[in-house]
Amino acid sequence: MDGREFSWVCPDCEEYHLEAVNSSPERVWASDFNVDTTIDDVQQLHENSIRVDTNIPEVLPEDSPITWTVVATGTKRMKPRLHDSRGYTYTVRGKTAMSTYWWCSIRQKDNRCPATVTEKDNSFKPGANPHNHPGDPGALLKTQVRVQVLEFCGSSTDTRAAPVIAEEALQTHKTATSQILHKLENDIRAGQRKRQFLRPPEPS
Structure with missing residues (x-):
């Protein structure tokens, strides 16, 4: 041997390597691509930046x-x-x-x-059986107004008009949490009927 070094390559492997290189897709770089460009900082969300609905009650009605x-x-x-x-x-x-x-x-x-x-x-x-229908949030207010209208209209000493009595009854029992648009027409008619029933008959 004369001291020379030889590099031996399998002809089949070399042929496969050349085919793989030639068949690999060419990389296309965007014209504005720059490896030195830094990525913008991701916006951090803080707890005080989250919008909170302050109208939500601390205790829900069904839990009260x-x-x-x-x-x-x-x-x-x-x-x-x-x-x-x-x-x-x-x-x-x-x-x-x-x-x-x-x-x-x-x-x-x-x-x-x-x-x-x-x-x-x-x-x-x-009891054990639940209701099979929704409740009426204004039920108590309606009852209280109607009872007061009938009571005052049934008094012989109260000569105010039924609409005035009904409006006063509504303001008396209405609270900040009522939030009920109660129509007084039925209460006014009930008060008027009450007075008509108690009114002495006209002389013939």
């Missing part, structure tokens, strides 16, 4: 405890009516020496609501 109000002459027949804070109303179904049993006021022939409430020692406990 139910409150109860009994209006002694709340029905059209001047019987007791029970109201809860969800807008449901109840009338007396029966009584015992210790308890009063209420059932939902919705009792149409084609839609008899199965919801009930048991009252004992001024405590109210809903």
Whole structure:
């Protein structure tokens, strides 16, 4: 050997390598590409930059405890009516020496609501059956206004017009949380009928 170095290459492998190089796709660079260009900083979101709806109450209505109000002459027949804070109303179904049993006021022939409430020692406990209809948020306000209109219109000493009495009753019982646009027409007519019924007959 004369000390020379030789590099041996497999002819089949060399042929495969040349084909792979020749068949590889040509890279096309955008004209505005610059390897020295830095990437813009990503905008960081901070907690105080997130918009928060301040109108959402801290406690949702369905999580709030139910409150109860009994209006002694709340029905059209001047019987007791029970109201809860969800807008449901109840009338007396029966009584015992210790308890009063209420059932939902919705009792149409084609839609008899199965919801009930048991009252004992001024405590109210809903029954197992839920309501099958939505509540009316303005139910208590409507009852209170109607009762006051009938009471004042039925007094012989109150000579104010029924619309004036109805408006005063609305302002008396309306609260900041009522948010109910209560129409007084029905209450005014009820008050006028009450006065007409109590008015002495005209001499013949």
